Amino acid sequence: MKKLITEKQIKKRVRELGSRITNDYRGSVPVFIGILKGVLCFLPDLLRATNLSVELDFVVISFYHGNKKPGMLILEREIGMDIEGRHVILVDDILDTGKTLDFLVDHIKKKGAKDISICVLLEKEKEREVNIKPDYIGFSIPDKFVIGYGLDYQERFRNLPFIGVME
Numbered sequence: 001m002k003k004l005i006t007e008k009q010i011k012k013r014v015r016e017l018g019s020r021i022t023n024d025y026r027g028s029v030p031v032f033i034g035i036l037k038g039v040l041c042f043l044p045d046l047l048r049a050t051n052l053s054v055e056l057d058f059v060v061i062s063f064y065h066g067n068k069k070p071g072m073l074i075l076e077r078e079i080g081m082d083i084e085g086r087h088v089i090l091v092d093d094i095l096d097t098g099k100t101l102d103f104l105v106d107h108i109k110k111k112g113a114k115d116i117s118i119c120v121l122l123e124k125e126k127e128r129e130v131n132i133k134p135d136y137i138g139f140s141i142p143d144k145f146v147i148g149y150g151l152d153y154q155e156r157f158r159n160l161p162f163i164g165v166m167e
Ligand code: IMP
Pocket: 035, 038, 092, 093, 094, 095, 096, 097, 098, 099, 100, 101, 144, 145, 146, 147, 151, 152, 153
């Protein structure tokens, strides 16, 4: 495993994202919606870097592995609050194919959110089938499999304080 982004770099960048969100949402109370489990380190740090009144909720997404509809996404945990008319900030660990965020943006729109912005810690530099453009991006990284700071390989390595590349 090779270190790609250090703990210090993450801390600095998360503080910058928090300041930007604070400026952009000044005077309103946005709802942060985190996608578990990958967002488990990033979201709490981001919230602490944001100087606003905020509300918080989580969704859990999984992939359907059967043979009827391969690749279909399943919402395992639904948003638990009423987000109609609210400013939503959807937060994920990493933008890869974009399918997860595309699915959730659609879902959140149907629930009547006033507007939605997307915040990801990492974005893989690659061509995407879906058109997802995050409003807040921590780092753009090469199209490699990464772990740490919430990101797992077979449920392990989420507790690394830095981002590493699997070799
Ligand atoms: P999507 O392909 O953009 O829908 O990404 C789906 C999810 O796959 C992300 O939210 C991550 O949890 C996971 N994922 C994608 N790339 C990586 C990676 O390099 N390491 C760990 N998890 C990843």
